Structure formats: structure tokens, C-alpha cells
Amino acid sequence: MFLDRGSIDLVLVPCGLAIMFTYHLILLYRILYYPETTVVGYENHNKLAWVERMLQARGEETSLALSVISSSTSASSNLASLSIALSSLIGTLVAGSSADQLTAQVIYGDKTRSTTSVKYISLLVCFLVAFTAFIQSARYFVHSSYLMTTLGSDLPVGYVQRAVIRGGNFWAAGLRALYFATVLLMWIFGPIPMFLSSVLMVGVLHLLDSNSMPLHRHCFHRRPSAAKMVATFVDT
Numbered sequence: 675m676f677l678d679r680g681s682i683d684l685v686l687v688p689c690g691l692a693i694m695f696t697y698h699l700i701l702l703y704r705i706l707y708y709p710e711t712t713v714v715g716y717e718n719h720n721k722l723a724w725v726e727r728m729l730q731a732r733g734e735e736t737s738l739a740l741s742v743i744s745s746s747t748s749a750s751s752n753l754a755s756l757s758i759a760l761s762s763l764i765g766t767l768v769a770g771s772s773a774d775q776l777t778a779q780v781i782y783g784d785k786t787r788s789t790t791s792v793k794y795i796s797l798l799v800c801f802l803v804a805f806t807a808f809i810q811s812a813r814y815f816v817h818s819s820y821l822m823t824t825l826g827s828d829l830p831v832g833y834v835q836r837a838v839i840r841g842g843n844f845w846a847a848g849l850r851a852l853y854f855a856t857v858l859l860m861w862i863f864g865p866i867p868m869f870l871s872s873v874l875m876v877g878v879l880h881l882l883d884s885n886s887m888p889l890h891r892h893c894f895h896r897r898p899s900a901a902k903m904v905a906t907f908v909d910t
Contacts, residue, residue: 694857697876711885713884714843718843725831729831743818743819746841757848757852761798765798796861804848815838821837856871
């Protein structure tokens with residue numbers, strides 16, 4: 675028995691969301707227990723080594739670490755601004771448009787006002803979650819820059835590593851919220867495009883999130899300071 679135009683949303687939309695949520699639950703499990711198989715785990719491993727090396731750096735090398743953290747903070751701030759701008763745009767559309775105007779582009783599926791409101795509210799929630807995640811990411815990156823510049827102290831390396839990793843994790847969470855928003859955006863054009871985009875998104879993310887590179891065991895050697903190198907050169 676074929677479904678009518680209104681009932682197809684009740685089948686395809688939950689199936690599409692279930693595919694997305696299931697994939698991310700599996701990804702979370704892999705990150706927690708098999709991090710070497712994911713890009714997130716691979717990047718976090720290298721970030722931990724990077725922080726350890728930067729805390730061994732001399733004063734003249736601290737600017738390198740600050741420039742890297744500054745670029746990450748700027749990226750998080752820019753995406754946070756974009757997310758809140760899109761949230762404002764969607765809120766304006768919902769408040770200022772009629773049901774007929776909002777559903778004018780729907781290809782197939784339920785065209786009632788209540789369903790249309792759910793579509794835009796779901797999009798709005800995704801963008802607000804992305805905004806919150808990117809703001810928290812910028813917050814932790816700023817905090818890590820303060821810790822990184824605490825020169826001459828006995829600050830444990832784990833404190834800075836924790837701030838950098840949390841900043842990166844919130845960045846990843848913000849991107850995931852944007853991925854969900856992309857799928858829900860296709861729901862505006864109907865449940866069939868939304869379901870197909872969910873399947874396509876999971877396939878693409880599986881390729882992007884999988885890692886086959888072995889985790890490198892970093893070993894650092896302290897480099898002599900510039901003044902010491904000059905003195906050695908003069909003595910020779």
C-alpha cells in the first residue's frame with residue numbers, strides 16, 4: 675500500500691535522522707575506544723604532542739604557538755557569527771512568511787503549516803547548537819593561549835592539552851550540527867531529498883572520518899636557544 679503525500683514525511687524523515695544519529699553514535703564509540711581508526715582521534719593525538727612540544731619551546735618560539743591558536747580562535751568565531759546570522763534569517767522567515775510562502779518550494783510531502791514550522795524550527799535549533807559549540811571552542815582556545823604564555827611556571831602539560839582538546843572537540847561538534855542542518859535544509863524541498871541527502875551525507879562522512887594512518891610516537895629533542903647557538907658559533 676502506497677503512502678499518501680502527507681504520510682511520507684512520517685516515514686522518510688525519521689529514517690533519515692535515524693541514519694544520521696546511528697552513524698554518529700558509532701563514530702563516538704570508535705573515538706572513545708578505537709581513536710586510532712578515526713580522524714578525530716588521530717588529530718587529537720597530534721595535538722597532544724604539539725602542546726607538549728610548544729611548552730618546551732623557548733620564549734622566542736612562543737609566538738608560533740600563539741599564531742596557531744589565534745587562527746583556530748578566528749575560525750571558530752567566524753563560524754559562530756555565520757551560525758547566528760543564519761539563525762536570525764530563519765527566525766525572520768518563520769515570523770514574517772505565511773504557510774503558503776514557506777511551502778512554495780516543497781516538491782513532495784506534507785505541506786501543512788505545522789510541518790513547515792517543524793522544518794524551520796529544527797533548522798533553527800541546529801544553527802543555535804552550532805553557534806554554542808563554536809563559541810565554546812573559541813573560549814577554550816583563548817584559555818589555552820593564556821596557559822601557553824604562562825612562561826617560567828610549573829604548569830602541568832595536561833592543563834594546556836585539556837584546553838586545546840576541548841576546543842577542538844567543540845569545533846567538531848559545531849561542524850556536526852552544521853551537517854545536520856544541511857540535511858534538514860533538504861527537508862524544505864521534501865522528505866525524499868532529505869532522506870537521500872542523509873544517506874549521501876553518511877557515506878561522505880564515513881570516508882572523511884575514517885583514518886588509516888598509524889599514530890606516530892612523537893619524540894622531541896630540546897633545541898638550543900638562539901643565543902646559545904650564536905655563542906657556540908663564535909667559539910668555533
